[in-house]
Amino acid sequence: MTDLTDLTLAAARDGLRAREFSARELAEAHNAAVAAARPLNVMVTETPEKALEMAAAADAHLQAGTAGTLEGIPVAVKDLFCTEGIATTAGSHILEGFVPPYESTVSANLWRAGAVLLGKTNLDEFAMGSSNETSFFKPVTSPWRRRGDTRDLVPGGSSGGSAAIVAARAATCAVGTDTGGSIRQPAAFTGIVGMKPTYGLCSRWGIVAFASSLDQAGPLTRSVRDAAILLGAMAGFDVKDSTSANLPLPDFEAALTGDVSGLKIGIPKEYRVDGMPAEIEALWQQGVDWLEQAGAETVEISLPHTKYALPAYYIVAPAEASSNLARYDGVRYGLREEGAELIDMYESTRAAGFGPEVRRRVLIGTYVLSAGYYDAYYIKAQQVRELIAQDFRQAFAGVDAILTPTTPYEAFAIGERADDPIAMYLNDVLTVPANLAGLPGISVPAALSEGGLPLGLQVLGKAFDEEKVLRIAGVLEEAADFKARPERWWEAV
Numbered sequence: 453m454t455d456l457t458d459l460t461l462a463a464a465r466d467g468l469r470a471r472e473f474s475a476r477e478l479a480e481a482h483n484a485a486v487a488a489a490r491p492l493n494v495m496v497t498e499t500p501e502k503a504l505e506m507a508a509a510a511d512a513h514l515q516a517g518t519a520g521t522l523e524g525i526p527v528a529v530k531d532l533f534c535t536e537g538i539a540t541t542a543g544s545h546i547l548e549g550f551v552p553p554y555e556s557t558v559s560a561n562l563w564r565a566g567a568v569l570l571g572k573t574n575l576d577e578f579a580m581g582s583s584n585e586t587s588f589f590k591p592v593t594s595p596w597r598r599r600g601d602t603r604d605l606v607p608g609g610s611s612g613g614s615a616a617i618v619a620a621r622a623a624t625c626a627v628g629t630d631t632g633g634s635i636r637q638p639a640a641f642t643g644i645v646g647m648k649p650t651y652g653l654c655s656r657w658g659i660v661a662f663a664s665s666l667d668q669a670g671p672l673t674r675s676v677r678d679a680a681i682l683l684g685a686m687a688g689f690d691v692k693d694s695t696s697a698n699l700p701l702p703d704f705e706a707a708l709t710g711d712v713s714g715l716k717i718g719i720p721k722e723y724r725v726d727g728m729p730a731e732i733e734a735l736w737q738q739g740v741d742w743l744e745q746a747g748a749e750t751v752e753i754s755l756p757h758t759k760y761a762l763p764a765y766y767i768v769a770p771a772e773a774s775s776n777l778a779r780y781d782g783v784r785y786g787l788r789e790e791g792a793e794l795i796d797m798y799e800s801t802r803a804a805g806f807g808p809e810v811r812r813r814v815l816i817g818t819y820v821l822s823a824g825y826y827d828a829y830y831i832k833a834q835q836v837r838e839l840i841a842q843d844f845r846q847a848f849a850g851v852d853a854i855l856t857p858t859t860p861y862e863a864f865a866i867g868e869r870a871d872d873p874i875a876m877y878l879n880d881v882l883t884v885p886a887n888l889a890g891l892p893g894i895s896v897p898a899a900l901s902e903g904g905l906p907l908g909l910q911v912l913g914k915a916f917d918e919e920k921v922l923r924i925a926g927v928l929e930e931a932a933d934f935k936a937r938p939e940r941w942w943e944a945v
Contacts, residue, residue: 456481457621461525461678464624468514468524475514475524479507479568482526485622486570491945492593494617496531497539498571506568513566522685523566528623530614531572532579533559533669534658538569542660543577543587543610546780546787546805556658557690558627558669565685570623573613577807579631579662580773582879583869584612584638586809591866594642595620595938599904603865608638608879614672615642619938625673625682629659631666632765633883636895639672640858640908643897643936645925646672647679648883650916651890652697654683655690663772664695666765666887676896676926680704683918699916707919708926713747715924718851722758725860725881732857732907735899739855739909742931743924753851755843760836761885766877767820767833768888773810774817780805812873841889848914853924856882858895858908882910892918894925898932906936 456478459467467473483500503526510524534540534552541547555563563569576586583606584592594607595616607616611628615638618626628635630648639646647670654669661667671682684704690696719740724733740750782788782801789804791797806814820829847854860881869875886893892915895908909928913921 457485459624460675461625461673461681462675464525465522465681469519475507475510475568476504478524479503479526482570482623486617488943489617489620489622491942492595492616492620493590494573494592494613494620494622495571496541496543496574496589496613499538499569502538503568503570510566510568520564520566521681522562525567526570526624527562527567528570528573528614528617528626529559530575530611530626530628532575532629532660533627534660535559535569535572538572540572540660541589542579543575543589544805544807544810545588546801548588548787550786554658557655557692558659558686561686561688562627567685573617573626575613576610577810578660578773578777579610579629579634580809580813581609582633582637582876584609585866585870586807588807592616593866594863595942596642596863596905597938597941601903605863606641606866608641608863610634611672612638615639615644615646618642618644618672618674620942625671625678627669627686628672629667629669630887631662632769632887633880635670635672636858636883636893636908636910637879639895640897640906641863643906643934643938644672644674645676645679645894645896645929646670647683647894648886648892649683649687649918650697650892652695653687653916653918655688655693655696657690657692661776663769664776665772666769676894676922676929677705677708679894680708680922697916702919704918704922707923709923710927710930712743712924712927715748715853716851717743717748717750717924718753718847718854719750720753720755720758720854720856722755723856723882728860731901732860735907735909736855736857739898739928742928743855746927746931750855751851753847753854755847755885757836757839757843758885761840761888762877762881764833764836764840765880765884765888766816767829768837770813770817771821771830772817774814774821777810777814837888840885844889844891852920854912856910856912858882858910862901862903862905862907886912891915892921894921896925896928896932897934898928899934900936
């Protein structure tokens with residue numbers, strides 16, 4: 453029998469329903485793989501006993517013929533989603549030991565569909581980072597290594613733990629969040645599929661907030677079909693989230709017809725970033741060729757305000773973070789440091805509880821929201837954001853989707869860019885615009901770099917047009933035929 457941890461979500465689903473193996477056997481195999489992957493530091497909290505308990509319930513449902521869409525499927529959840537009775541830290545010291553008395557809507561949807569929880573994955577603190585180096589619980593290490601180089605690499609961020617555990621074959625799939633590229637970028641770095649849905653498709657209720665107008669939950673999987681299946685279980689209207697879209701939920705898996713003939717695909721000239729390696733340019737052209745061979749038409753388009761996306765993002769996101777993180781004061785939950793007076797307690801708690809990157813963004817956000825600077829920075833950034841959204845609307849009047857690289861370069865070594873915040877922020881230069889506009893995007897692994905590391909292609913679509921985005925991604929996936937996987941070097945550590 454195939455190693456159970458090598459199965460895709462779709463294959464595991466089909467095998468469970470055909471009684472080729474039990475949900476308990478699948479959970480046991482993945483519990484063992486999670487334990488073996490500990491050198492990668494992918495998990496903040498492992499839940500092996502909970503996984504076996506949920507697997508037993510899944511086996512009963514499978515036996516009774518009442519299986520849900522994810523019945524028995526082992527899932528890892530980013531430690532940003534509140535899970536009832538299970539610690540939720542957001543990768544921060546200030547929430548260390550916090551156990552929510554409630555369940556996030558997305559995770560509750562997964563459990564109703566029959567999914568099995570393997571544990572909570574490591575992440576950049578409060579999802580602020582793009583390398584998974586800012587976590588209070590130490591960095592996540594990518595399962596990949598550059599050819600001929602034993603240095604540990606970043607898995608991308610902030611959903612680096614979720615991406616790494618899927619790439620390492622220790623979870624069938626995982627759930628992450630994407631605020632400026634935090635699903636798509638780590639997916640590209642680790643050779644898996646990562647999707648950011650349209651803002652409002654998945655509920656934000658019960659997700660520890662970073663930037664409320666940008667955060668969106670999404671799937672990380674090893675195939676486009678798996679992403680479609682997992683997204684269908686995660687998504688849906690939620691009355692508890694005022695930004696949740698009250699729209700019918702399509703069958704995303706059924707959208708994978710493989711037919712893109714007649715579709716127009718936009719190629720934005722502004723996404724040719726200065727200094728982008730030739731191999732990224734070549735891969736982008738290869739993606740164009742694949743889609744044209746499949747019957748699509750590609751046309752050059754312009755998104756003229758793209759160059760302002762990153763500066764606007766790093767005003768809007770810190771401003772919202774400053775507001776959201778004001779609730780962590782040491783009074784009601786989480787860390788508390790003593791002080792002579794209330795203000796002293798606030799200051800000492802936040803100084804001890806927040807890491808350097810979180811403090812940096814809170815300070816930036818507080819500054820741009822302050823009197824005398826609100827109009828000059830925050831309002832201007834929101835105006836630029838609208839212009840970026842307008843660029844996309846105008847482009848989509850003539851094309852069905854947009855094709856770009858996911859990242860401007862391959863994964864880098866842990867510590868290589870830690871002292872240069874600007875260089876780190878440039879990780880998200882190709883992913884941030886979709887968040888500002890609230891659009892769906894997906895990263896598909898498409899090739900290996902000269903150093904033997906994964907590179908991804910990104911498909912962006914119209915709002916709530918996930919079906920077309922997934923269909924195009926499926927065609928790219930088939931053409932790329934990406935079979936590479938990391939060697940399991942960490943099992944010898």
